[in-house]
Structure formats: C-alpha cells, structure tokens
Amino acid sequence: MAKVRLEDIKRRFNNVTAIEDISFEIPDGEFWVLVGPSGCGKSTILRTIAGLESATSGKLFIGDSLVNNVPARQRDVAMVFQNYALYPHMTVAQNIAFGLQMRKVDSKIIQERVVNVARSLSLEQLLNRKPKQLSGGQQQRVALGRAIAREPQVFLLDEPLSNLDAQLRDDTRAELKQLHQELGITTIYVTHDQVEAMTLADKIVVLNRGRIQQIGDPQNIYARP
Ligand code: ADP
Ligand code: ADP
Secondary structure (H helix, E strand, O other): OOOEEEEEEEEEEOOEEEEEEEEEEEOOOOEEEEEOOOOOOHHHHHHHHHOOOOOOEEEEEEOOEEOOOOOHHHOOEEEEOOOOOOOOOOOHHHHHHHHHHHOOOOHHHHHHHHHHHHHHOOOHHHOOOOHHHOOHHHHHHHHHHHHHHOOOOEEEEEOOOOOOOHHHHHHHHHHHHHHHHHHOOEEEEEOOOHHHHHHHOOEEEEEEOOEEEEEEOHHHHOOOO
C-alpha cells in the first residue's frame, strides 16, 4: 500500500475542463470514496491515477514517487470497472492469473496467489468455469480477484457494484469491506450509492462540475441539517 497525493490536478479535453483544482492526499491504507453527479469528473480522476488519462497539469504522487510520466502498466495500481471485463475464453483461474503472467511472475507464486485470492473471495469451487457460467456477482468477485492478485499498492474501483441486484450488492459490499480490512490496500472507490459510501469510506470527496466541493468523514458529509 502507498499514499496517493494529487496536487492541483487538471484535465482538459479540447475546450472542456473535466476536472480542475483537484488536490488531496490519501494516507497509506485508507479507503476513500468519490461521490457527485454524473459528469462531475469521478471517472477522470480514477483514470488519471491509473494512468489511463494524463493530467493536463498538476502533480500525481504514488508513495513518494511522482508518476505523471509513468505509463499505466508500470504503475502499481489495479482498477475494477462496473462491467467486470473478464476474458470470456479464459477460466476463472486463468482470469485471476492473467495479470501476473503478463508480469512474468514465477508460476509457483501465481498458483499460490490464485488459491489465496479464491479463498478470500469464496471462488474455490468456480476456478475451472468460464465467465458465462457465472452469475453477475460471481463475475464481479472474479474481477476483484484478478485485481488484487497483483497485490497492487493502490486499488481503484469505478462503481463496481452498480450492475448487481440489491441482495448481491449488499453481500459484495460486505465482502469488499472485509477484503480491505484484511489487505489494507489504499483504495479509491466511485459510487452513486449513499449506503456504500457510508459503510465503506474513511473519507468522502464530494465533487461537483469537476471541482472538489467538500472532503469529510461519512457522518459529516451525510449529517442531517
Ligand atoms: P463522472 O465519472 O463523474 O460521470 P467523467 O469523469 O466521466 O465524470 O467526466 C467528466 C467530464 O469530462 C464530463 O463532462 C465528460 O463528458 C468529460 N469527458 C470525460 N472523458 C472525456 C473524453 N475522453 N473526451 C471529452 N470529454 C470527456
Ligand atoms: P462513466 O460514467 O462510467 O465514466 P462515461 O460514459 O462517462 O462512463 O465514459 C465512457 C468513456 O467515454 C470513457 O472512456 C470516457 O473518458 C469517454 N467519454 C466520456 N465523455 C466523453 C465525451 N464527451 N467525449 C468523448 N469521450 C467521452
């Protein structure tokens, strides 16, 4: 795990400013949640941290390193999206192992990690299945597993539960909380769901029109007036 620090990050697309004046520092191991209306810049912030977008200006640090010019695949960051994006032709085990194989991790270690991840996410019985043989909730657990198998310093989640039905959302949310308590990976999580934000967040960042409106503890952000 590592702290994540944004200093005055701005991102423009042609004439549109997607985000500006974005500054915060997430201490090692904390779980922060980004909330705000559609189009306020949540995904752009995550994608910038992942290295999928580059900042137009400002500084981005992971740990003590300035990473603005570090390509995505060399950043120690894993991202999970709303639509799972599993490889359909691979089994669950192969999906979990894929990122490690790409990084030439020793096959013994890969095997161990797959077993440990499967245990943490209750996927042991599903390792030989293909994604289409899984429910939506199981697929999203595999996507989480594939991300944590790499043991990233930073974990980014963009509305990971929003395609799940209510019961599965509750279960998976509880699992995520448990996983974070177990692994302590610095996490940034985008959601529209107040219950998710309240249950998961150490701190909540409220965004509006590309700017930070407020940063606070869940009980302060959602306090009744
Ligand atoms: P959110 O995730 O909060 O819905 P986004 O970060 O996706 O918001 O988008 C923030 C703003 O930036 C929106 O106005 C969106 O249309 C714009 N934007 C995002 N990505 C691009 C892009 N690749 N090209 C042009 N505009 C973009
Ligand atoms: P989400 O709300 O899940 O972030 P979006 O629909 O905002 O999804 O964006 C999906 C993709 O399209 C992203 O890669 C984003 O950067 C890009 N995008 C978003 N808005 C625009 C835009 N106005 N012009 C071009 N690309 C955009």
